[in-house]
Amino acid sequence: MLKFNLGAMTRRSLFGALAGAVLASGFAGAAQADDKITIGALRFTSHAPSFIAYEKGYFKEEGLDVELKFFQAAQPVAVAIASGDIDFGVTAMTGGFFSLADKGAVKVIGGMMAEKQGFPGNVILASNAAYDAGLTTPADLKGKSWAMTQQGSSFHYMAGLIAEKNGFTTADMQLKALQKVGAMIGALKSGQVDAMAIVPHIAAGLVKGGAAKEIGRVQNLGDYQVTTIFTSTRNTEEKQDMVKRFMRAYSKGIADYLAVMGDQKKDPAATEAMVDLIHKYVYTDRPREKAAPSIKAGAVYLSEGAALNTKDIAAQLAWFQKNNLAPASLTLEKLVDTNFADTTN
Amino acid sequence: MDLKLDGISHAYDATRVLNNIDFTIKAGQIICIIGPSGCGKSTLLRFIGGLERPTEGQVLQIGDPPAESLNPLTYIFQDFALLPWRTVRGNISLVLEDHGIRGTEADTIINDVLARTKLSDFGAALPKQLSGGMKQRVAIARALAVKPACLLMDEPLSALDSQTRELLMDDLVDLWLKEKYTACYVTHNLNEAVRLGHRVVVLSRRPGQVRDIVDIDIPLEDRLKHPALLQEKQDYLWNLMREEARAADLELLDA
Amino acid sequence: MPDLDTPTTVQTPSAAAVKPVPYRGGGFAPRPSRLVAPIFFVLLFSLWEAGSRFGWISPIVLPAPSEAFQAFMDLVNSGQLVLHLEASLMRLALGWVGGTVLGLAVGLAAGLFTLARGGIVPFVAAFFPIPKIALLPVFIIWFGIGEESKVATILFGTFFPTVIAVYGGVDNVDRGLIRMGQSFNLGWWSIVRKIILPGALPALLSGFRISASIAIILLVAAEMIGAEYGIGAYILLAGNLMAMDQLVAGVAILSLLGLSVSWLIGRAEKIFLRWRA
Ligand SMILES: Nc1ncnc2c1ncn2[C@@H]1O[C@H](COP(=O)(O)OP(=O)(O)O)[C@@H](O)[C@H]1O
Numbered sequence: 001m002l003k004f005n006l007g008a009m010t011r012r013s014l015f016g017a018l019a020g021a022v023l024a025s026g027f028a029g030a031a032q033a034d035d036k037i038t039i040g041a042l043r044f045t046s047h048a049p050s051f052i053a054y055e056k057g058y059f060k061e062e063g064l065d066v067e068l069k070f071f072q073a074a075q076p077v078a079v080a081i082a083s084g085d086i087d088f089g090v091t092a093m094t095g096g097f098f099s100l101a102d103k104g105a106v107k108v109i110g111g112m113m114a115e116k117q118g119f120p121g122n123v124i125l126a127s128n129a130a131y132d133a134g135l136t137t138p139a140d141l142k143g144k145s146w147a148m149t150q151q152g153s154s155f156h157y158m159a160g161l162i163a164e165k166n167g168f169t170t171a172d173m174q175l176k177a178l179q180k181v182g183a184m185i186g187a188l189k190s191g192q193v194d195a196m197a198i199v200p201h202i203a204a205g206l207v208k209g210g211a212a213k214e215i216g217r218v219q220n221l222g223d224y225q226v227t228t229i230f231t232s233t234r235n236t237e238e239k240q241d242m243v244k245r246f247m248r249a250y251s252k253g254i255a256d257y258l259a260v261m262g263d264q265k266k267d268p269a270a271t272e273a274m275v276d277l278i279h280k281y282v283y284t285d286r287p288r289e290k291a292a293p294s295i296k297a298g299a300v301y302l303s304e305g306a307a308l309n310t311k312d313i314a315a316q317l318a319w320f321q322k323n324n325l326a327p328a329s330l331t332l333e334k335l336v337d338t339n340f341a342d343t344t345n
Numbered sequence: 346m347d348l349k350l351d352g353i354s355h356a357y358d359a360t361r362v363l364n365n366i367d368f369t370i371k372a373g374q375i376i377c378i379i380g381p382s383g384c385g386k387s388t389l390l391r392f393i394g395g396l397e398r399p400t401e402g403q404v405l406q407i408g409d410p411p412a413e414s415l416n417p418l419t420y421i422f423q424d425f426a427l428l429p430w431r432t433v434r435g436n437i438s439l440v441l442e443d444h445g446i447r448g449t450e451a452d453t454i455i456n457d458v459l460a461r462t463k464l465s466d467f468g469a470a471l472p473k474q475l476s477g478g479m480k481q482r483v484a485i486a487r488a489l490a491v492k493p494a495c496l497l498m499d500e501p502l503s504a505l506d507s508q509t510r511e512l513l514m515d516d517l518v519d520l521w522l523k524e525k526y527t528a529c530y531v532t533h534n535l536n537e538a539v540r541l542g543h544r545v546v547v548l549s550r551r552p553g554q555v556r557d558i559v560d561i562d563i564p565l566e567d568r569l570k571h572p573a574l575l576q577e578k579q580d581y582l583w584n585l586m587r588e589e590a591r592a593a594d595l596e597l598l599d600a
Numbered sequence: 601m602p603d604l605d606t607p608t609t610v611q612t613p614s615a616a617a618v619k620p621v622p623y624r625g626g627g628f629a630p631r632p633s634r635l636v637a638p639i640f641f642v643l644l645f646s647l648w649e650a651g652s653r654f655g656w657i658s659p660i661v662l663p664a665p666s667e668a669f670q671a672f673m674d675l676v677n678s679g680q681l682v683l684h685l686e687a688s689l690m691r692l693a694l695g696w697v698g699g700t701v702l703g704l705a706v707g708l709a710a711g712l713f714t715l716a717r718g719g720i721v722p723f724v725a726a727f728f729p730i731p732k733i734a735l736l737p738v739f740i741i742w743f744g745i746g747e748e749s750k751v752a753t754i755l756f757g758t759f760f761p762t763v764i765a766v767y768g769g770v771d772n773v774d775r776g777l778i779r780m781g782q783s784f785n786l787g788w789w790s791i792v793r794k795i796i797l798p799g800a801l802p803a804l805l806s807g808f809r810i811s812a813s814i815a816i817i818l819l820v821a822a823e824m825i826g827a828e829y830g831i832g833a834y835i836l837l838a839g840n841l842m843a844m845d846q847l848v849a850g851v852a853i854l855s856l857l858g859l860s861v862s863w864l865i866g867r868a869e870k871i872f873l874r875w876r877a
């Protein structure tokens with residue numbers, strides 16, 4: 001129990017306080033045995049493989065005693081991993097994440113969510129007013145205002161993708177950082193911003209309710225590795241075996257998810273069973289019949305075998321660096337450890 | 346202008362404070378009101394100046410105040426009530442401004458009252474720079490500036506040390522000799538009463554009633570020349586008050 | 601211990617021990633010193649810098665002060681500092697002045713009129729403790745995502761403490777002075793203007809001290825909504841990017857802002873409250 005040296009201990013506790021402030025639930029237990037690990041999770045359908053592998057005992061099979069810790073946002077997960085308070089997490093590529101990777105704290109070890117044609121994915125929405133005024137395709141976004149959570153967030157990057165694809169830059173758009181998805185939705189509904197991108201199940205609700213218009217999909221803009229699996233640099237160096245076992249179990253979870261949620265009509269009974277499983281963790285405040293449609297609509301594509309699109313990651317890094325949102329000194333080698341999952345492209 | 350107190354009685358909620366007070370303040374006279382503490386002297390003075398209304402009876406003005414009087418009934422307070430953020434001149438100008446008196450007209454009045462209260466050199470001083478006696482002289486100057494028909498003074502010297510008190514009493518006497526002002530002077534100090542009062546109204550303990558009204562016939566300027574006579578008057582007043590004061594004291598302890 | 605039963609008074613005075621009375625006063629009166637603060641700061645920063653250089657303090661935890669200073673100089677040299685300051689000072693000024701003017705009017709009403717007090721005091725008690733950040737979504741709907749919502753956040757934040765300071769200040773004005781004003785037949789408005797307001801000024805100025813600090817605290821919250829420039833926006837971005845050096849630089853700018861405001865109000869107190877004993 002007291003094997004840590006003092007320096008490590010202080011760093012841990014400092015970060016513990018930082019991460020604890022945003023912890024949604026869970027208790028702080030010290031990781032002791034090699035096979036006792038903690039996964040930082042968010043209550044999203046896109047995090048389903050964590051829940052599936054946990055519920056179906058895939059982690060146990062690999063000799064991993066897993067504890068799930070729930071967070072409200074992705075950034076604190078990265079901070080908690082940097083501090084060593086948790087071992088694995090899933091996050092979008094953000095400025096903050098790049099910065100932690102540059103400081104040698106975290107490493108990407110696999111791919112998770114990706115935009116893929118035929119699967120639900122991020123939707124580009126226009127406000128009703130902007131749509132009526134002629135904003136009907138992503139190409140029209142030049143000169144328009146764009147809602148995002150923060151600078152350096154994936155919403156910011158999506159604006160960059162759209163701009164690049166259509167021959168302009170984000171400097172030609174008015175980017176509005178509104179901190180919260182709820183604020184983004186409110187601003188779009190009231191016409192205070194012209195457009196934004198949002199996960200499919202929320203988009204569906206807004207479009208169906210007549211609050212906004214769909215003008216495109218991010219998946220049509222090209223390859224995009226939205227989220228990745230990551231761990232601490234120390235784990236990739238000192239506990240390679242444990243990381244490998246984790247990835248095997250996690251890939252099984254992804255495979256199960258894809259088999260069922262990827263084609264929900266194939267086996268309705270299996271789909272309902274998986275919705276039940278996911279509902280134990282996601283939308284727990286809603287009754288099952290209300291949660292199910294959102295879970296089903298939010299079944300985005302997850303990379304098979306946790307394969308990582310390194311080419312796209314490199315492209316993302318380059319874009320962030322070009323826009324001064326990632327440290328110039330960060331390299332792909334420093335960001336990614338390719339020993340634990342296949343890479344595509 | 347005379348003032349007549351006509352059957353004044355007062356109660357704060359259930360406490361009777363004053364009971365059927367009758368007397369007259371004659372123009373050009375100083376009336377002293379003495380009585381044990383808590384008997385309603387300050388309350389009575391507030392009625393006379395119109396700052397409060399008695400539950401029964403009324404205060405009557407007999408005759409009109411002189412036309413030049415800006416504020417016929419003017420108070421001088423125990424705690425001076427000077428605005429600390431205004432200079433001496435500013436404090437006097439305060440009471441002129443609302444009468445539309447500004448500029449040279451105001452300056453003339455201010456210079457005049459400062460000279461009469463021997464404050465000419467202190468016009469620019471702030472109250473915090475002045476001693477207690479000086480502050481009270483500023484308050485007197487301010488009162489004189491509005492040409493009062495009757496000065497209402499509530500223990501004006503009680504906050505001062507005894508030497509300063511003597512000096513100010515001399516000033517008040519000198520001023521009266523020159524200007525023959527009318528005043529109603531509340532005090533619990535018998536010496537002040539016999540030095541300044543043409544007439545002394547003695548109130549009983551609460552509820553305050555008029556125990557006696559004592560006239561002092563010695564002219565103000567001659568009073569210090571007749572210490573024995575004064576002492577006699579003072580002893581007489583003290584005899585009237587002793588029992589009242591003792592009873593009032595016990596009453597306060599009981600409460 | 602001398603034996604109490606044996607008479608000791610036979611001793612001659614010269615034989616008795618002569619010593620000064622023991623001193624028991626002193627202390628409890630810290631004096632301001634010009635020397636202590638600089639020395640303390642230099643010491644703290646050297647320790648911090650050394651800690652970073654020698655790796656006792658991980659760069660993830662805290663950047664070296666020299667790095668934070670470098671981030672600050674980058675901000676100066678790129679010309680961005682002016683843009684950020686301009687945006688923030690504008691919002692601070694508008695929000696604070698607006699909140700203060702409204703607060704003065706409402707606080708004065710609460711201090712002077714029974715009816716107003718009955719309505720205002722419970723209202724303020726109910727709304728003051730609400731964190732303005734919680735109201736951000738509402739502000740977006742009411743005021744949009746432009747300057748209005750940012751100014752409104754600061755305005756609301758400064759309004760309530762000003763109301764409290766004003767009516768508290770009015771309550772504390774010496775009633776004797778007001779009575780004096782009435783006894784000299786001063787008009788109602790004269791009494792308010794010449795007696796009540798100056799009398800409440802000390803409380804007002806210390807209220808300003810608090811409301812200005814609250815305005816600076818709220819700057820970050822205000823600039824959460826769609827701000828491109830502003831010190832708060834700069835700090836938020838630094839946080840998003842985990843750029844600790846910029847974060848520390850931004851926070852240092854806020855504290856410098858706080859110090860300047862405090863100094864200004866100190867000057868104002870020296871000038872306007874000269875009359876205080
Ligand atoms: N505003 C008031 N409300 C209630 N009681 C009062 C008020 N003013 C004075 N009293 C009471 O009336 C009595 C007379 O007070 P006061 O006139 O100040 O006495 P004095 O000046 O003779 O010492 C005291 O018992 C006092 O407590």
Ligand SMILES: [Mg+2]
Nearest residue numbers: 386387388499
């Ligand atoms: Mg009294």
